[in-house]
Amino acid sequence: MGILQNGRWVEQEVGAASAGGEFVREHSVFCNWVTADGRPGPTGEGGFRAEAGRYRLYVSLACPWAHRTLIFRRLKGLEAMIPISVVHWHLGPDGWSFEPGEGVIPDAANGKRLLRDIYTLADPHCSGKVTVPVLWDTQRRTIVSNESADIIRMFNTAFDALGAREGDYCPAALREEIDRFNERIYATVNNGVYRAGFAGTQDAYERAVRPLFETLDWLEERLRSSRYLCGDRITEADWRLFTTLLRFDAVYVGHFKCNLRRLADYPALWGYARELYQWPGVRDTVDFGHIKRHYYGSHRHLNPSGIVPLGPVLDFEAPHGRG
Ligand SMILES: N[C@@H](CCC(=O)N[C@@H](CS)C(=O)NCC(=O)O)C(=O)O
Numbered sequence: 001m002g003i004l005q006n007g008r009w010v011e012q013e014v015g016a017a018s019a020g021g022e023f024v025r026e027h028s029v030f031c032n033w034v035t036a037d038g039r040p041g042p043t044g045e046g047g048f049r050a051e052a053g054r055y056r057l058y059v060s061l062a063c064p065w066a067h068r069t070l071i072f073r074r075l076k077g078l079e080a081m082i083p084i085s086v087v088h089w090h091l092g093p094d095g096w097s098f099e100p101g102e103g104v105i106p107d108a109a110n111g112k113r114l115l116r117d118i119y120t121l122a123d124p125h126c127s128g129k130v131t132v133p134v135l136w137d138t139q140r141r142t143i144v145s146n147e148s149a150d151i152i153r154m155f156n157t158a159f160d161a162l163g164a165r166e167g168d169y170c171p172a173a174l175r176e177e178i179d180r181f182n183e184r185i186y187a188t189v190n191n192g193v194y195r196a197g198f199a200g201t202q203d204a205y206e207r208a209v210r211p212l213f214e215t216l217d218w219l220e221e222r223l224r225s226s227r228y229l230c231g232d233r234i235t236e237a238d239w240r241l242f243t244t245l246l247r248f249d250a251v252y253v254g255h256f257k258c259n260l261r262r263l264a265d266y267p268a269l270w271g272y273a274r275e276l277y278q279w280p281g282v283r284d285t286v287d288f289g290h291i292k293r294h295y296y297g298s299h300r301h302l303n304p305s306g307i308v309p310l311g312p313v314l315d316f317e318a319p320h321g322r323g
Contacts (some may be wrong), residue, residue: 001095001298007125009116011093013301021201025191028147029119029128031112034135034154036161041154048137048144052081054145056109057151058118058134060087060096061287062294063147064190064243066133071239072155074281077165087115087132089290091298095130103287119143138183149182152236169236179208181237186217190244197256197262197302205257213260218270223268227322238276245273249312250288251295255302264282264314274320283316 002011033041038049038080057073059066073082086105087096096115098106112118114181116130135144138256145151156169170178188211195208219241229237244252248263264270277283296308 001091001093003129004119004126005114006127007120007123008208021199021204022207023195023198023200023204025194026129028131028145029126030122030134030143030146031150032144033150034144034158036158041150042118043150044145047140050162051139052159052162053083054137054139055082055278056114056138057082057084058132058136059084060089060105060132060294061103061285061290062089063132063242064247065131067243067246067285068148068240069133069135069151069155070285071243071282072169074285075165075167075169075239076159077163078155078159081159081162081164085109089294089297093295096132096240103290109136148211149240151193152239156236169234169239171233171235174230174233174235177230178235178237182240184215185219185241185244188212189219193244193248193252193256193258193298196258197252197299209258210258212258216261216266219268220268223272225254228272234276234279242273242276245269246277246286246316247291247295249314250292253312254309255295255299262312271320271322274316274318275322277316278320286316 002009024248032048034048034055035041036050040046040165057069059070061067070084073079082194084105085098085107088099088101088104094114094116098104105119110118110121115132115134118134118136119126119130128291130134131146133148133151137144145154153170185252192208192212192215196205196212199205199208228234229241237273245263248258252258253262263273277286292308297306298304300306
């Protein structure tokens with residue numbers, strides 16, 4: 001993989017740790033919002049009104065950040081309004097591509113071979129990482145946003161007047177509580193597994209793994225007495241946690257060395273993860289083939305042979321026993 005510098009592609013190792021052995025995630029570059037009436041959102045500029053068929057979502061089925069956006073697209077019934085492209089699972093020297101492969105959906109909007117071509121189409125002098133997800137505006141021919149946290153909030157409400165499915169996963173009354181969960185879960189779980197996996201020193205690794213499991217222990221406690229994170233109503237905070245839990249035993253325990261405990265060792269968290277997996281429509285957004293082949297095959301500094309383990313055997317369809 002690599003990075004764009006003033007529109008030029010510079011190769012770089014995947015997950016390269018910066019000074020001190022610590023993996024530091026970069027900020028997203030495009031930060032506009034699709035809104036119901038086209039007025040500006042919390043960041044960026046206006047002019048991105050919600051319209052059926054106007055936007056295209058680029059995702060990787062492997063990526064937990066992109067996965068959130070796919071789940072929200074599905075929960076809100078936006079499939080017909082917002083078509084998708086799916087990149088190949090392998091993140092190689094050219095970054096994400098649309099090389100043919102099982103489950104890959106080519107770039108029908110721009111006919112590009114590489115995701116970075118979409119970034120330079122939006123901004124020929126673009127600098128930064130070329131990440132998924134990307135929300136593309138076919139009208140203005142630019143990227144609205146490449147920040148999953150923002151994209152799911154757009155999907156949550158912006159298309160409601162156009163016939164999106166009912167459901168508010170971030171109600172105003174719970175916003176503060178959701179944000180508090182998100183903050184801790186982002187730092188120690190969603191990004192914590194990457195900080196562990198891409199750590200360049202023993203110390204950086206331990207500084208990621210300990211808080212990760214402290215948070216999982218805390219969540220286990222919470223979910224023993226509460227159906228969802230914020231009580232009896234499922235919210236954005238649950239869906240943001242889910243995409244990391246889903247990948248935990250299949251990838252993060254082995255490949256990223258997050259192995260103090262498995263998800264399967266946490267009865268409440270494991271039942272909760274199965275419940276969310278079995279939520280109407282959600283299992284259709286899950287592709288363990290892409291997930292396992294991406295991580296084990298793309299991070300050759302962590303797994304030089306590229307061999308993808310056959311296990312563990314996981315049954316997300318087993319009754320969850322919650323409720
Ligand atoms: N802040 C971004 C992060 C997205 C992200 O890091 N995606 C990874 C895949 S899991 C990616 O595309 N990485 C490519 C790269 O680092 O070059 C978001 O949540 O949308």
